Amino acid sequence: MSKDSEYLNRLQDYYAEWKNIPSYAKLCEVFGIASKSWVKAILTRLADADFIERTPDGRWIPTRQFFSRPHAESTVQAGMPVSVTATQGEYFVIDEMLVDTPSKTTLITVKGDSMVDAGIQDGDVAVVEKRLTANIGDIVVAIVDNDFTLKTLDKENGAFILRPANPAYPVIRPQGTLEIFGVLIGLVRKYKR
Amino acid sequence: MSKDSEYLNRLQDYYAEWKNIPSYAKLCEVFGIASKSWVKAILTRLADADFIERTPDGRWIPTRQFFSRPHAESTVQAGMPVSVTATQGEYFVIDEMLVDTPSKTTLITVKGDSMVDAGIQDGDVAVVEKRLTANIGDIVVAIVDNDFTLKTLDKENGAFILRPANPAYPVIRPQGTLEIFGVLIGLVRKYKR
DNA sequence: TTGACAACAGAACAAACGTTCTTTATATTG
DNA sequence: CAATATAAAGAACGTTTGTTCTGTTGTCAA
Structure with a gap:
């Protein structure tokens, strides 16, 4: 039992590299x-524990x-240091956590720094759920004059406006069409090694 | 050539269901x-076209x-917006992007706002690769005086220090042990619906 | 000290697998 | 119409695979 988790680790590492389970x-x-x-x-034991399964062909x-990845809830404190409990217990699948409806979800790489104050940086990948409507305060991907742009949706004098989260950029007050492409539901950032 | 795309489609459908390429x-x-x-x-032709490849074992x-799916919306770009990259595959697209070594990777929820200027907010989930060493400039999860903390690693007068990314917080100059728990390799944020 | 069990090693084997080579049918093209 | 390319079928074969069954070794409790 205890050794099986070590074997699982090795299998996971192998799979991450080669994307299959070998002979x-x-x-x-x-x-x-x-x-x-x-x-x-x-x-067979890993299959009993529901980590792997077999196709009808036996693969x-x-x-x-x-x-799933181990998740240490509230173990790390980015503010003032506080005593911590050991990490254990919970496991998370990153994709399941971010994506509810795969068919309506798309990934968009963010260009520019117009949303830095919202913690969204150049190169971040936005997880966007495609839909035509959004609420005030949502961060949306909008199509303004045939351009995609990521901004906070707001209302001003009865008209929809798009607020950047960076004082260096202007508020967008679309004359004509303001088409919502989707709503930001998640964000992914990868740090280079 | 023309029929190959039909074969590719069938292979993609099979793979979507069974997550492997069969015999x-x-x-x-x-x-x-x-x-x-x-x-x-x-x-072999699909491999030449770079849709599939072989492991050293020949799989x-x-x-x-x-x-990759053909994305209907062609590259619309201007100003400060975005580029679209749609992806298929229900699961582990994002996971694969962030995790290189599953056995050494753990998720940690960030508490506090000491790293806001680095685009890391309270409630974000840090993807951390556990290891004992890091380079200057890396964002690390460090264990200082038995407390976990997420900060940028730096050096000052030959000694390691931990810099927050928020002027309201002090630089941490650990007296005694500075133990690295891991290095930040990714970040995941979920916006509430 | 013995007995039981867990954690492996090893051999044996048929079925499945990938590879290569040869052959055939159907289009295409000049 | 002939030459040629494309798309496939089929057979042959050595290797690999998964499976099963039987041993071996170490550990620990009675």
């Missing part, structure tokens, strides 16, 4: 053991749970 | 043909391009 022979290498039959026993494939 | 025999079914050698010829795996 038993290869898994002997990955796991650092010499017996194919034992590899099978391990995989092993990962389940959703395979991609 | 040549199975692909005969999927493609609706009867010849394994022709399957191989097709896959076929999809490339990034395999998941």
Whole structure:
């Protein structure tokens, strides 16, 4: 049982690199053991624990749970340091956390720094749910005069306006069409190594 | 050439359902043909077109391009807006983008606003790769006097210091132990609906 | 000290797999 | 109409795969 989580880790790392679950022979290498039959026993237990499953052809494939990451709720404090409990327990799948409706969700890379004060930087990836309406205060991807732009939706004298979150940029007061492409529901940033 | 895109479609559909590329025999079914050698010829062409590739073990795996969808909205750009990159694939697109080594990656919810100027807000989820060393300039999760904290690592007079990204917070100059828990490699934010 | 169990190793084997080579049918093109 | 390319079928074959069954080793409790 305890060793199985180590085997799972190795399998996850292998999968992250190669995007498949290899043959038993290869898994002997990955796991650092010499017996194919034992590899099978391990995989069977991982399947019982619902980390992997088999296709009708008998090939092993990962389940959703395979991609879950340990989540240390409120362990880290970015403000004043505070005593902390150990990390354990909860697991999260990043995609499930951000995406509710895959067919309506699209990823858009943010260009420019017009939303820096909202914590949205150049190069961040916005998770956008495509829909035609939004509420005041939502951060929306709008199509203004045939251009996509990411701004906060607001209302001024009965007309919709788009507020940047950066004083260096002007408020956009669309004359003519203000078409909503979608609403910002998530944000992803990757730091380069 | 023209038929290959049909075969690619079928392969994409199969992959979406089973998350792997099956044997040549199975692909005969999927493609609706009867010849394994022709399957191989097709896959070889798809590999030349960079939709799939092979692991060192000879197994076929999809490339990034395999998941890319033709996006109808062509590149609209001007001013300060955005570029659109639509993606297919229900799960683990974002995960794959952020996580290189699953076994060393953990998620931590950020508390406080000491890093707001770095675009890190209260409630954001930090994607942290656990390791003991970091470079100057990295944003790290450090253990200072038994407390976790998220700060930028810097050096001052030969000693490591932790800089917040908010002038309202003081620079931390650890006397005694400065232990690195991990390095920030990604950030995820979810906007409430 | 013995017995039981968990954690592996190893061998044996049929079925499946990928590869290569040869052949055939259908279009295309000049 | 002939030459040629494309799209596939099919057979042959050595290798790999998953599976099952039988051993081996270490540990720990009775």
